Amino acid sequence: MPLLVKARSFLRNLFFTRRVDADLDQEVHSHLELLIEEKIRAGMPAAEARRAARIELGGVEQVKEQVRDSRTGAFLDSLLQDFRFAIRSLRRTSGLTVFVVITLALGIGMTSATFSMVDALIFRPYPVPHPSNVVTLVGTTHDSSYENFSYREYRDIRDNTKSYDGVIAYAGMQAVGFSAEPGVTPRIKGGVMVSGNFFRVLGVEPRLGRGFRADEDQVPGRDAVVVLGPDFWRHEFASDPGVVGKTIHLNGTMFTVIGVAPDSFPGLLTFGHPDLYVPLAMAPVFSTNLGKNFFEDRDDRELTVKARLKTGTSLQDARNELAVLAKGFERDYPNVTRSRGAAVYTQFQTRTIEDDNWKFGVVFVILALAVLLVACTNVAGLLLSRARERAREIAVRLALGAGRLRLIRLLLTESLILAILGGLAGIAIGYGVIEWFHSKDTIVFATELPLAVPFQMDKRVLLVCVGLSVLSAFLCGLAPALQSTRVDLVNALKSADVEVPGRKRLWGRNMLVVAQVSMSLMLLTAAFLMARGFEHDLMLDTGFTKDHLLMTTFDPRLIQYNATQTQQFYKLLAERMRETPGVQSEALTQNIPLGNDDFDGVTFVPDGFTMPPDRENFTVTMDTIDEGYFDTMGITILRGRAFAATDTADAPRVTIVNAHFAKHYWPGGDAVGKHIRLDNSAGAPVEIVGVAQTIKYQNMATPTDFVYMPLAQHPVARMVLLLRSSGDPLQLLQPVKDVVRSLDPNLPLLQTRAYEEFYLNQAVRGPQIAIDLVGTMGLVGLLLAIAGLYGLVAYNVSRRTREIGIRMALGAVSSDVLRLVMGKGFALVGTGTALGLVMGFALEQLMNSMLFDSGGVDVVAYLIVVPSLFLVAMLAAYVPARRACRIAPTQALRYE
Amino acid sequence: MHGLGISRRIQQLTGGTFVVKPGSLFPALHRMEEEGWIAAFWGESENNRRAKYYRMSKAGQKQLEAETKRWSRISLAIGQALEAS
Numbered sequence: 001m002p003l004l005v006k007a008r009s010f011l012r013n014l015f016f017t018r019r020v021d022a023d024l025d026q027e028v029h030s031h032l033e034l035l036i037e038e039k040i041r042a043g044m045p046a047a048e049a050r051r052a053a054r055i056e057l058g059g060v061e062q063v064k065e066q067v068r069d070s071r072t073g074a075f076l077d078s079l080l081q082d083f084r085f086a087i088r089s090l091r092r093t094s095g096l097t098v099f100v101v102i103t104l105a106l107g108i109g110m111t112s113a114t115f116s117m118v119d120a121l122i123f124r125p126y127p128v129p130h131p132s133n134v135v136t137l138v139g140t141t142h143d144s145s146y147e148n149f150s151y152r153e154y155r156d157i158r159d160n161t162k163s164y165d166g167v168i169a170y171a172g173m174q175a176v177g178f179s180a181e182p183g184v185t186p187r188i189k190g191g192v193m194v195s196g197n198f199f200r201v202l203g204v205e206p207r208l209g210r211g212f213r214a215d216e217d218q219v220p221g222r223d224a225v226v227v228l229g230p231d232f233w234r235h236e237f238a239s240d241p242g243v244v245g246k247t248i249h250l251n252g253t254m255f256t257v258i259g260v261a262p263d264s265f266p267g268l269l270t271f272g273h274p275d276l277y278v279p280l281a282m283a284p285v286f287s288t289n290l291g292k293n294f295f296e297d298r299d300d301r302e303l304t305v306k307a308r309l310k311t312g313t314s315l316q317d318a319r320n321e322l323a324v325l326a327k328g329f330e331r332d333y334p335n336v337t338r339s340r341g342a343a344v345y346t347q348f349q350t351r352t353i354e355d356d357n358w359k360f361g362v363v364f365v366i367l368a369l370a371v372l373l374v375a376c377t378n379v380a381g382l383l384l385s386r387a388r389e390r391a392r393e394i395a396v397r398l399a400l401g402a403g404r405l406r407l408i409r410l411l412l413t414e415s416l417i418l419a420i421l422g423g424l425a426g427i428a429i430g431y432g433v434i435e436w437f438h439s440k441d442t443i444v445f446a447t448e449l450p451l452a453v454p455f456q457m458d459k460r461v462l463l464v465c466v467g468l469s470v471l472s473a474f475l476c477g478l479a480p481a482l483q484s485t486r487v488d489l490v491n492a493l494k495s496a497d498v499e500v501p502g503r504k505r506l507w508g509r510n511m512l513v514v515a516q517v518s519m520s521l522m523l524l525t526a527a528f529l530m531a532r533g534f535e536h537d538l539m540l541d542t543g544f545t546k547d548h549l550l551m552t553t554f555d556p557r558l559i560q561y562n563a564t565q566t567q568q569f570y571k572l573l574a575e576r577m578r579e580t581p582g583v584q585s586e587a588l589t590q591n592i593p594l595g596n597d598d599f600d601g602v603t604f605v606p607d608g609f610t611m612p613p614d615r616e617n618f619t620v621t622m623d624t625i626d627e628g629y630f631d632t633m634g635i636t637i638l639r640g641r642a643f644a645a646t647d648t649a650d651a652p653r654v655t656i657v658n659a660h661f662a663k664h665y666w667p668g669g670d671a672v673g674k675h676i677r678l679d680n681s682a683g684a685p686v687e688i689v690g691v692a693q694t695i696k697y698q699n700m701a702t703p704t705d706f707v708y709m710p711l712a713q714h715p716v717a718r719m720v721l722l723l724r725s726s727g728d729p730l731q732l733l734q735p736v737k738d739v740v741r742s743l744d745p746n747l748p749l750l751q752t753r754a755y756e757e758f759y760l761n762q763a764v765r766g767p768q769i770a771i772d773l774v775g776t777m778g779l780v781g782l783l784l785a786i787a788g789l790y791g792l793v794a795y796n797v798s799r800r801t802r803e804i805g806i807r808m809a810l811g812a813v814s815s816d817v818l819r820l821v822m823g824k825g826f827a828l829v830g831t832g833t834a835l836g837l838v839m840g841f842a843l844e845q846l847m848n849s850m851l852f853d854s855g856g857v858d859v860v861a862y863l864i865v866v867p868s869l870f871l872v873a874m875l876a877a878y879v880p881a882r883r884a885c886r887i888a889p890t891q892a893l894r895y896e
Numbered sequence: 897m898h899g900l901g902i903s904r905r906i907q908q909l910t911g912g913t914f915v916v917k918p919g920s921l922f923p924a925l926h927r928m929e930e931e932g933w934i935a936a937f938w939g940e941s942e943n944n945r946r947a948k949y950y951r952m953s954k955a956g957q958k959q960l961e962a963e964t965k966r967w968s969r970i971s972l973a974i975g976q977a978l979e980a981s
Contacts, residue, residue, distance in 0.1 A: 035900060057918050
């Protein structure tokens with residue numbers, strides 16, 4: 001009950017301020033009247049009584065103020081007052097306000113935009129109910145802590161674990177040939193094979209129809225059912241609610257639509273939004289690995305396994321359970337499961353281990369935060385000098401009895417308003433940058449699969465913005481507020497110049513200069529290093545030619561070719577293409593260098609190589625190619641020979657390794673003629689017939705071991721055709737189409753484009769955007785730092801005008817004075833530089849360990865940046881000092 | 897009873913030991929009103945002047961009893977402590 005009464009008074013005080021105040025006024029006045037009356041009755045003359053009553057009351061306004069202070073919600077009331085006052089005073093100095101807001105907005109905007117990357121790559125929860133229960137189960141090996149499981153392994157895990165409410169599995173998104181009608185040339189859509197319990201365990205309710213039933217994932221190839229993704233349903237079926245029950249064709253097989261996933265569930269992949277979900281049991285229609293049997297081979301590891309942890313089961317229990325299971329696998333299937341462990345990861349662990357891109361995001365955030373810090377020091381400097389100008393106002397307030405805390409609160413309110421305005425503008429900037437990421441030309445996914453930039457201004461990013469705003473309000477506002485309220489009242493009231501040259505006070509501003517210089521130097525160092533790292537990667541000779549190449553991808557599985565038909569198709573395709581006029585040479589490869597897809601791995605034991613005691617075999621990346629590849633790509637064969645038409649399926653098995661590989665395993669000798677054995681030391685021997693030049697296989701990667709296998713001996717379904725043209729490669733498009741039509745009119749050409757264009761989108765644009773981003777941050781940081789540095793130093797010197805006047809009056813010459821102030825500036829910038837170099841060096845170490853070796857300290861960068869900062873500081877000190885020297889001592893002494 | 901009346905009454909009852917000045921009186925009265933211990937209303941003084949009157953509420957009665965108990969306990973304790981020393 002009392003709480004209710006209190007709440008009522010609180011609301012009354014807040015909303016009926018005028019009425020409450022009028023009531024109070026009346027009450028105090030009537031009290032005064034009563035007092036007077038009392039005195040008169042006691043025999044005082046009227047005038048005397050009035051005086052005595054007023055003295056006893058002690059001032060109507062004071063009494064009223066005391067009552068107001070004691071009211072419920074007085075704090076809020078005074079806070080509103082602070083706000084009103086702060087807004088008034090900020091409007092008076094609107095130029096400064098705008099500058100400060102823009103400064104902070106740049107810092108906050110950049111941080112929010114970069115944080116949205118980290119958020120999307122790491123923090124955003126899975127779009128399912130209770131996402132924190134969902135853990136990822138992975139295999140581990142010597143070389144990797146993130147390995148998929150095979151179908152058999154998944155089933156064993158699913159049936160033999162007790163820690164989970166359900167274990168699901170799904171394969172990566174793959175190209176699926178979709179056609180609504182039979183006989184129409186299929187179009188490529190992104191499909192994901194999922195286990196029958198996928199939707200049920202994740203807790204995703206389809207918006208239409210139903211999810212899969214467990215029995216639909218039992219018999220290989222029996223239940224051709226499909227659940228559509230929300231976007232796919234919208235675009236391809238115009239949101240038709242009657243789609244459930246219809247049939248569509250996927251890779252030439254008829255499937256029945258049983259449901260549509262809800263909008264809230266765009267899938268579990270970070271970048272991709274699958275168009276279709278099909279049961280794992282339909283793998284015969286989709287499986288990628290021709291050499292393996294998806295349902296039987298324990299080493300056909302294509303599945304990501306996730307599970308929902310039972311409430312009350314700890315992660316450690318789950319880990320122990322899985323470790324025991326993995327030991328069992330190793331014991332029961334030593335051939336395919338040697339030295340493989342298993343691990344259970346949380347979402348955070350999964351995201352940070354499966355993909356390294358988040359590291360770039362983190363470095364971007366660090367850089368953006370540095371920009372924000374520079375902005376904050378700038379603003380702090382500005383507010384500090386503004387507070388100086390307001391010193392008299394503040395002194396008057398203090399003299400009139402304002403509490404110091406109350407004044408600090410007022411000043412902090414001002415910086416809070418600045419920070420909130422900056423934060424709002426910053427959110428707008430961040431939103432703009434994120435929109436820019438999303439715009440079609442910025443980041444191009446050179447693929448037909450439904451990939452999208454996942455960066456968003458979501459509530460976590462907004463929260464970070466708000467937090468940063470408040471934090472920067474304190475960073476910028478606290479020091480000036482503390483300092484300006486710590487004034488010597490007498491001095492302050494006597495003159496506007498309250499400069500009491502105490503060490504403590506100067507120390508604060510000197511600190512700002514040092515912080516400014518060091519921070520911007522660190523920022524620039526990082527920006528330079530980062531940009532150079534990416535540039536270095538771009539400049540690096542890829543080792544192959546990119547121009548005059550047409551690429552197009554075939555996947556005969558889309559039209560139900562078997563392995564023999566596929567082989568026959570590629571053989572005919574290569575032959576016909578070689579005969580086509582305008583085609584200089586032809587190549588087939590499983591993956592193009594710097595492409596979207598990861599290279600396959602090959603597990604082997606090099607003959608004659610002493611294996612480390614803890615290793616059974618090695619795994620390196622590989623590519624499957626035909627005999628035209630090296631020629632077409634312009635990759636030099638350093639020793640031995642390229643593949644030839646004679647390396648047929650029946651001929652002895654051969655391979656070509658890269659120079660890196662050869663040097664790795666046969667450092668002294670010649671790798672040609674040596675053998676590697678596949679899988680383990682008892683495996684089939686494969687002779688190395690050539691050593692190819694090491695090229696760049698993947699972006700931002702150091703040179704690695706690489707192995708080539710001939711297509712005839714290592715059949716692959718999905719291959720890329722590369723054609724070298726004499727003229728514009730796109731002119732070969734029609735001839736290719738004609739040839740393919742003559743072979744099979746139903747086979748679609750996928751990802752047909754000039755390789756050079758693909759290369760630019762794929763390998764150049766990303767680093768270029770990163771360079772732009774980092775460059776912008778560095779530039780903004782430098783400009784802010786220069787502006788702030790100039791302002792601070794110039795202000796510091798101009799405060800000393802009177803001192804300079806005295807020195808001059810006492811006989812100092814202007815060169816002495818200049819030396820004095822400039823020496824001071826020099827010392828400060830020097831300290832800042834030293835600090836900045838140390839921080840830059842630390843950051844460089846961090847970046848080198850996290851991202852790439854950018855090749856040590858960039859001397860040129862320092863040679864440009866350090867002197868320019870010195871120059872700015874010198875100029876900033878020189879101009880006001882010069883002016884101070886020029887004015888007559890008499891004037892300077894009067895200077896206020 | 898109006899504010900001045902309360903103030904005078906206290907002065908009277910305590911033999912002039914406690915003189916409650918308006919600067920303490922009004923904040924205290926308003927606080928107590930906000931707590932719901934007393935109720936305020938406008939009325940006429942004996943000389944037909946408008947004045948704000950205060951009356952103790954039920955909650956105020958309870959609070960008074962509680963405070964009185966507390967006070968007598970404290971004063972007793974302090975008295976004992978002072979005597980003992």
